[in-house]
Amino acid sequence: MKLKNNKFNYFETLIIIAFWALLFASPLLFGRYESEIDWGHILNVWVSYLPLLGLFFINRLILLPKLFFKGKKISYFSSTIILILLLAIGIYFTRNRPIQKINPPQRLENTGSPFPRGNNLEKSPFQIQPLKDIPRPIPNYANFIILAVLLVGFDAGLQISMRWAKLEQEKSNLQKENVENQMAFLRNQVSPHFFMNTLNNIHALVDIDSEEAKTSIIKLSSLMRHLLYDSDDHFTSIKKEVKFIQSYIELMRLRFTNKVKIEVDIPSSIPDKSIPPLLFTSLLENAFKHGISYNHPSYIKIVMSFSDNALNFTIENSNHKKEKDTSSGIGIKNTKKRLYLLYGNSYILNISESKEKYVANLNIPL
Structure with missing residues (x-):
């Protein structure tokens, strides 16, 4: 039974390693690089995965075994939601930056003055304006929340599936052992009974x-x-x-x-x-x-x-x-x-x- 449980553990570990390997390799596999790999961008993406990795370990090692599988499902879901929100807030204040555009300096008329005339007098030559024409990407904190929910669901589903498979295997083994024990008990009842009757027959035959x-x-x-x-x-x-x-x-x-x-x-x-x-x-x-x-x-x-x-x-x-x-x-x-x-x-x-x-x-x- 231990050997079969070890097989389940190896299978679960293999799935987890494959998942994280694919996630960290995704910038290399799906990125568009014309001449060379932008390692600065890839490193930045990998750093953004660290909160997800921390959430994964907290969920797997603490929340699921201590709360969910102990029957404290309300506490588990509450703790998970609070943890995801706290990490999202941290990402919002540390990694969320508005995208801005620096316009090139405007051409100035040769008026002998270093400043533009008329309405442009109060404007700086370098105008900083928000980018309106290009659609904004998903904010980092929102992207984290989406990935975090998917990750927690994946990890919980994986652990539930593995535990269910182990329980079914143990149940099958127990049923098999029970049948074998009953069979051995019934065989042992037959053999002594048969042996005793035959000895009585031989005993009666000795004097004859x-x-x-x-x-x-x-x-x-x-x-x-x-x-x-x-x-x-x-x-x-x-x-x-x-x-x-x-x-x-x-x-x-x-x-x-x-x-x-x-x-x-x-x-x-x-x-x-x-x-x-x-x-x-x-x-x-x-x-x-x-x-x-x-x-x-x-x-x-x-x-x-x-x-x-x-x-x-x-x-x-x-x-x-x-x-x-x-x-x-x-x-x-x-x-x-x-x-x-x-x-x-x-x-x-x-x-x-x-x-x-x-x-x-x-x-x-x-």
């Missing part, structure tokens, strides 16, 4: 068949490797996830007799695409936990299919859920939260339940 128990431990090790390493990635290949599902089902088969019907229909041709890991773990756990009974006929049917832009996963099982089982909905609830964080409203999860069966159908985009 030690060789099968050893095989189950090896398979569990493979599954845990997937949980520990592959689940940390944001995406994993569909082939890896299918292999995980098949290994999980094989591990579960060791616990049950042939009376429990487990059907798996997964196509042999699997698209070379990626999906978030462990999307189907809670659905599998829920099916094996509540779909199997030693006293009643039980079955589990798993179907996975693919289209060009979607994956469809359906799991159906006989329903033997206990009435007082309050923990049965935790895994499904976490799955819904995770799907919403990953896909928003782009996924479809339909769950139907009756006394005889429980069906969950999940459709996600690829």
Whole structure:
């Protein structure tokens, strides 16, 4: 986040340097010089920019951070207007001079007197009169006020834009971190739950068949490797996830007799695409936990299919859920939260339940 904020600061600094460089270069770029550059005029223009430069630094370093961004907007605008007027008054008394014209001496008649005759007697040979024919340029103080308003507006707009961009970036980063934290929390809820259930299955198998128990431990090790390493990635290949599902089902088969019907229909041709890991773990756990009974006929049917832009996963099982089982909905609830964080409203999860069966159908985009 600091790196991105530094990029914003560099961008803002670059804009400011470019602005002032262009402003101070404007007399050289747009001036009309026939033979050589009039450095005296250019220096005079640069000196006239110094009040603007002072106003810029006061506005950027004091007025904006201390008043405007502290919520004291009335004080900010009042202080800015007063500062601009004070500088304009100073410019008026120091740099504003009326333009005057010195007329050449009038031709005198040879009368023997050094002074003109008649009405010209009271006039000096050198008449100083205001220039009336040539239009007057904009006074320095008025020109300063115009430039000052534009400069303050530019600086305020730049700082507001940069702060808004930083806030939006920080907001986006916080949302991303929040989603990642929630995702990690939900994954951590799935993994220990799955691990605990599988260990219980192996524990029940130890006294019955030690060789099968050893095989189950090896398979569990493979599954845990997937949980520990592959689940940390944001995406994993569909082939890896299918292999995980098949290994999980094989591990579960060791616990049950042939009376429990487990059907798996997964196509042999699997698209070379990626999906978030462990999307189907809670659905599998829920099916094996509540779909199997030693006293009643039980079955589990798993179907996975693919289209060009979607994956469809359906799991159906006989329903033997206990009435007082309050923990049965935790895994499904976490799955819904995770799907919403990953896909928003782009996924479809339909769950139907009756006394005889429980069906969950999940459709996600690829």
